[in-house]
Amino acid sequence: MSHEPLVRKHSGDFHWEKVDVLKYKQDDTTPFKDVTRQVLFDSQDPPAQLRYFEVSPGGYTTLERHEHVHAVMVIRGHGQCLVGDRAYDIGTHDLVNVPPMTWHQFHAAPEAPLGFLCLVAAERDRPQMPAAGDVPEITKPLRNK
Amino acid sequence: MSHEPLVRKHSGDFHWEKVDVLKYKQDDTTPFKDVTRQVLFDSQDPPAQLRYFEVSPGGYTTLERHEHVHAVMVIRGHGQCLVGDRAYDIGTHDLVNVPPMTWHQFHAAPEAPLGFLCLVAAERDRPQMPAAGDVPEITKPLRNK
Numbered sequence: 256m257s258h259e260p261l262v263r264k265h266s267g268d269f270h271w272e273k274v275d276v277l278k279y280k281q282d283d284t285t286p287f288k289d290v291t292r293q294v295l296f297d298s299q300d301p302p303a304q305l306r307y308f309e310v311s312p313g314g315y316t317t318l319e320r321h322e323h324v325h326a327v328m329v330i331r332g333h334g335q336c337l338v339g340d341r342a343y344d345i346g347t348h349d350l351v352n353v354p355p356m357t358w359h360q361f362h363a364a365p366e367a368p369l370g371f372l373c374l375v376a377a378e379r380d381r382p383q384m385p386a387a388g389d390v391p392e393i394t395k396p397l398r399n400k
Numbered sequence: 401m402s403h404e405p406l407v408r409k410h411s412g413d414f415h416w417e418k419v420d421v422l423k424y425k426q427d428d429t430t431p432f433k434d435v436t437r438q439v440l441f442d443s444q445d446p447p448a449q450l451r452y453f454e455v456s457p458g459g460y461t462t463l464e465r466h467e468h469v470h471a472v473m474v475i476r477g478h479g480q481c482l483v484g485d486r487a488y489d490i491g492t493h494d495l496v497n498v499p500p501m502t503w504h505q506f507h508a509a510p511e512a513p514l515g516f517l518c519l520v521a522a523e524r525d526r527p528q529m530p531a532a533g534d535v536p537e538i539t540k541p542l543r544n545k
Binding site: 300301303305324338343352 | 450
């Protein structure tokens with residue numbers, strides 16, 4: 256059974272009752288800029304977490320890939336996402352599907368935050384980062400936007 | 401691997417590219433009013449579905465309970481939900497957790513739709529409806545609001 260209260264009100268500005276604003280990553284060894292994480296639902300059946308990430312204007316998540324998939328819905332602001340070999344403009348209520356072992360990164364617009372829900376399996380593999388020499392090639396679609 | 405396209409744009413008014421608007425229930429034998437269903441993500445790992453339900457102004461979902469849980473976020477409009485022995489006013493970005501075997505029902509406000517995301521396990525039990533004589537007792541919290 257879930258331990259969340261039955262109803263948690265949105266308390267404005269994308270914060271919620273009884274939901275902590277967490278560091279984006281447990282360690283600070285990977286490159287990212289101005290991202291917070293909130294765990295909205297931590298479910299046993301399905302064995303899944305629904306998280307809310309918010310990237311401040313001009314910020315970005317870590318460029319990474321992993322076996323587990325991400326199911327994403329933007330719910331605040333706009334920006335861009337890199338998924339595989341393309342960059343996409345994304346805005347509120349757009350859906351993003353990150354397949355296994357696909358490089359991905361989320362960027363907020365310079366003037367707006369990018370807030371999104373992200374559904375993942377409760378048990379999942381650790382992200383892989385690109386080797387230093389790989390980064391320019393991987394991010395080429397983003398730079399060509 | 402998921403079969404969804406990488407990015408599906410919100411095409412306005414809570415419709416999405418390549419997402420069909422479905423009947424709320426496969427059969428029409430249970431009482432509900434003015435509800436549509438859209439499956440946004442159908443995932444194998446986690447074995448889960450993320451659906452979007454929209455209740456038109458004055459409409460409501462079926463009053464039911466089941467073993468599987470619902471993790472809900474309102475993303476459009478406002479209304480009320482009955483969960484267990486209480487009714488709650490809910491609005492955009494509020495979170496609702498429906499535990500196992502808990503009576504629940506979602507009502508849109510008379511003047512506004514109620515649109516919400518609902519996360520469920522891919523494999524789940526069928527809903528139970530109240531016996532005719534049980535309905536007034538179960539819905540008492542809603543009528544007392």
